[in-house]
Amino acid sequence: MRHELWRAVFFTAAAACLSVVSQCRAETSLIVHGVSKHSGATKYNENHAGLGVRHQASPNWGYQVGTYRNSYNKQTTYAAVNYTPLHYGSLSLGAFAGVGTGYKQPVMAGLLAVYDFGKVAASVRAVPGIAGLDSVVALEIGIKF
Numbered sequence: 001m002r003h004e005l006w007r008a009v010f011f012t013a014a015a016a017c018l019s020v021v022s023q024c025r026a027e028t029s030l031i032v033h034g035v036s037k038h039s040g041a042t043k044y045n046e047n048h049a050g051l052g053v054r055h056q057a058s059p060n061w062g063y064q065v066g067t068y069r070n071s072y073n074k075q076t077t078y079a080a081v082n083y084t085p086l087h088y089g090s091l092s093l094g095a096f097a098g099v100g101t102g103y104k105q106p107v108m109a110g111l112l113a114v115y116d117f118g119k120v121a122a123s124v125r126a127v128p129g130i131a132g133l134d135s136v137v138a139l140e141i142g143i144k145f
Helices: 002-023
Strands: 028-038 047-056 061-069 075-088 091-100 107-116 120-127 136-144
Touching: 028 061, 047 075, 047 136, 075 107
Parallel strands: none
Antiparallel strands: 028 047, 028 136, 047 061, 061 075, 075 091, 091 107, 107 120, 120 136
16 A cells, blocks of 8 residues: 555656646756666675656756666666755756655755756756665766757
8 A cells, every 4th residue: 555655656747847848848858867886795786777857847856767777787767855954056956756666765855066067057956875775876967959
């Protein structure tokens, strides 16, 4: 039953994100998931092949859905909200939160930095090590269309 609840939450969030994306393509990006670096001695998958779609609804708020191969070498499908209220030229800083499959806990959250190069943006996500888990820093590239 718990799995069914998370599935319903995920697909509801994904539908909401896709609804927003379909309304305004000017702020929409194809996300290419890249690489990560973990703390600790555990061997993780650090190549995260996958794709997503991000819609930047305002300078501070963005929504993202996608799929990638996660650090445990399992497929993850996710929906997330990005909040970047701090802006320094082309650099935006903030946090993200969302839900995803393929992990022991479906909740994802951490810090976010996005550097906008114009048609391309590089995003760095940092998740601190908590509850016995290693910290991770991940890179993704967004291509606006």
